[in-house]
Amino acid sequence: MTVDTLRLTAEAAAGLLDRGEVSAAELHDAYLAAIGERDGELHAYLRTLDEPNGEGVPIAFKDVVSTRGVETTAGSKILAGFEPVFDATVATRCYEHGLSLLGKTNMDEFAMGSSTENSAYGASHNPWDPSRVPGGSSGGSAAAVAGGLAPWALGSDTGGSIKQPAALCGIVGLRPTYGTVSRSGIVAFASSLDQVGPLTKTVRDCALLYRIIAGRDPCDSTTVELPAPVELPEGTDLEGLRVGVPRQLNEAEGIEPGVKAAVDAAIQLCEQLGASVGECELPLSVEYGMPCYYLIAPAEASSNLARYDGVRYGYRAPVEGGLTELYERTRHDGFGDEPKRRIMLGTYALSAGYYDAFYGQAQKVRTIIGQEFRAVLQDFDVLVSPTSPTVAFPLGARTANPLAMYLSDLLAIPPNMAGLPGLSIPCGLSEGLPVGLQLIGPQFSENLLFRVGHALEQAIGFDSVPERLR
């Protein structure tokens, strides 16, 4: 049978396999064929596997996920050729469920970026319009799923790196509650913020993949057991649900009118589906979320990236001199501009005399943000906003000014600072490009987010196959 990789959901693929209508090898080949056709243009993948390594549904992993014996670069030259000697826990869990690795997807270097333009291996392209970015840092995974090059994929989200590319590519992305998915084997960016999560075509697929990867891992001390099993959503109404619309998230400067319109329509839809909708305030979280993030994340990153020194693995610069020169040249050559910037920023924020004003203060702001969200979530079950202020922007549009690029995550960052989960679902188009709706819930509220997302998804009926590929 011919497999329509553009339309096939993971759930449907599992059904085909179960019924013996297609074999794992045939499925794998179908995706490799699609990759052959379209990935030259999209550059979603950094490498693919010729043979399936499981009997189940194929999956792509962002190249931040360690895969034993398969090159893992985190989008950086400093890890060119590096082959991990162990699998990330999330990879192991996927394999244990029979999922089969298609390949490793492109990403901004060390997950630092919002467009994949910071990849040392070239940018990825948005399947809706290849002259535009797919978002980042999980842009490769998003482009692969949206472009029919994988039924689903794993990405990672620190400051919106799953939610934002999902929004820009018109697919579903979940940033899970911090602590519900293991970071063991995930090349670290910011330890107290990094989470691995699914990028999928549907909310049900998202729940399916989350169920596979979530749960406490003894190798990661910051993980917890889920308080309740993951439920696959079925309902189509939102009766009894209280939906909050935080003014600051929905009226922030820089939100494009087309994005606002699509999100407003989705909010009205919530009411039609039986939810009660109300406005609420997050006075400080949006204004101080970004500064808070851009102190904490680089600080942790500056420490996490210290291990890339050319001693035990990875790139080592050829130097004549001694150790200091080795370190400095290796890291100069091996890191791109964005990691260097963040390492410098983070080192500064932690350095003697500056810790209290910068890192120390940011950790306190984080407390305030957590308090604000928790207060608001007393009165509402779920909060909604645009995921990204804009639709996908053209390649090169924001690369000259780091701060301009950082603003892509203005709306995605605040709930992350509070450790809260966020689900992005496509809710419409603006000028032919997808708009994402961000659903934010309390910690461990994934089942609720899936329920809301699924009901809205059914009602909106967004076709996640890019128009130009139909």
Next chain:
Amino acid sequence: MEITREQVQHVARLARLELSDEELERMREQLSAILEAVGKVAELDLVDVEPTAHPLDLVNVLADDVPRPSLPREEALANAPDPEDGFFGVPAV
């Protein structure tokens, strides 16, 4: 928030990052702009607020003192840029 060339050099040394003169100046400009933006956190009076180091209220995640197999040496050295007789080679310290 302007930072000086000397400050950038000092931080680059702490971070073991070589920067050419041109890179140093560009970094200085960009960091100054970013620090201006993130320095906003200082506006808030948070003297009585506890810092949040972890999003979850977890404590005491400890493991039993039971050994697990170590890597075979070939695997430990598999990715080493300069393996020497079972050791990791580095330039003189």
Next chain:
Amino acid sequence: MSAWETVIGLEIHAHLKTRTKMFCRCATGFGEPPNTLTCPVCLAHPGTLPVPNRTAVEWTIKLGLALGCAIADRAVFARKNYFYPDLPKGYQISQYDEPLCRGGRLGEVRIHRVHLEEDAAKLIHVGASGRIHGSDASVVDFNRGGTPLAEIVTEPDIRSPEQAGEWLKLLRTTLRRLGVSDVNMEEGSLRCDANISLRPAGSGQLGVKTELKNMNSFRFIERGIRAEIARQEKVLRGGGRVEQETLHFDPRPDAHPPITSLRSKEEAHDYRYFPEPDLLPVTIDPAMVEAARAEMSELPVDRLERLRRELGLSAESARLLAFRGELGDFFEAALVPDGGSRAQVLANWVTGELASRLEDGQDPAASRVTPQALGELVEMVSEKQVSVGAARQVLDKLVAGGGSPATIVEAEGLAAIDGADELAGVVAAAIAANADAAQRVRDGNAKAIGPIVGYVMRETKGRADGTEVSRLIAEQLGI
């Protein structure tokens, strides 16, 4: 008498002898082939995360209790950031402002804090003659990297190098009795840095301190501290100022100067400490503390009390036996079941005659004298089967070649002279041979008896009992 008072604080790192490393479950070990006790975590591969060793935490609590510390309700791990090849992550996971234990005292020295951290790997320098081709290079063995370390920091209460040495021996005994560390400086399971400053005698203020590193034996510690005190004195006497810096002690006799600078205060590291985001805080509830307390074996201070209480030993003897645990162990093994009345005599022999015949820091259990042998010998002395002088000769032989005292006494003919006639005869000969001395004694100069006693001892090869000899001399001289 120096115009300067020495102020010394010590910083000790002790390997905890847990089965696995601090943050991964590689086995700990010493002397294994390089890089055979490693895993992605202790090699700091991308994506690896630390998982703390529960036993290491419990043992640090035990150690804190033994040192009289207050155990924190909440302890936090922190990252200490710097670059070095033996530090694979580019940071060490240690503790900063929320350590496990604070305050306390051991002997005369107050404890500032005790915290838990991981050890660095082993960096080996290879010169041109080494097996590594090329001129200067270094190699790294990560086996040791990640071993749990308890860091013990004292207050600056120590006032001399000798006191430092003695106190370290007490600490070593304590750690060994707790069973948490082998405390073997040759194997690197105990390392000690010293902070040293001078101040005018009687002053309450602290002078500028230097940090002396790289002292890996008890002897070197005392010598190193002594050398640094001398150096600082010279600087101050010359009107100069002591610089705050980190120094290195070269113990080789031909090292001039023995003290060199490692780095100045300006070059001091900025460690950029921050709470370890990959680890959660450790909250310690009273139950954990009580469990640790219950597991503790007898500490030196408790042993001291017990020896005084049960055996009536003098304070000085009890302290020596308790604070140098290996002597105490030997003593208690040598005690005969009903030897309570002889305990003090045995104690004197252990802490005096035996200890002085051991090499510096040597464990008597490692010598050729068995506790049983010493016990027998002391019994023989108490029973006057052998004189004190002869017994000393027997002990020399025991130390040299082991064996049993009775056999040695027999073989060397060292049995006490018990025949009053035989001894009386020798005394008479001694008096005859030392007529001047004898006259002086009769005239009232008691000290003049020396040569006469000496004659008897030489003639009897030390087998005569000193008290008996004096009595006979006095009798024969008619005094």
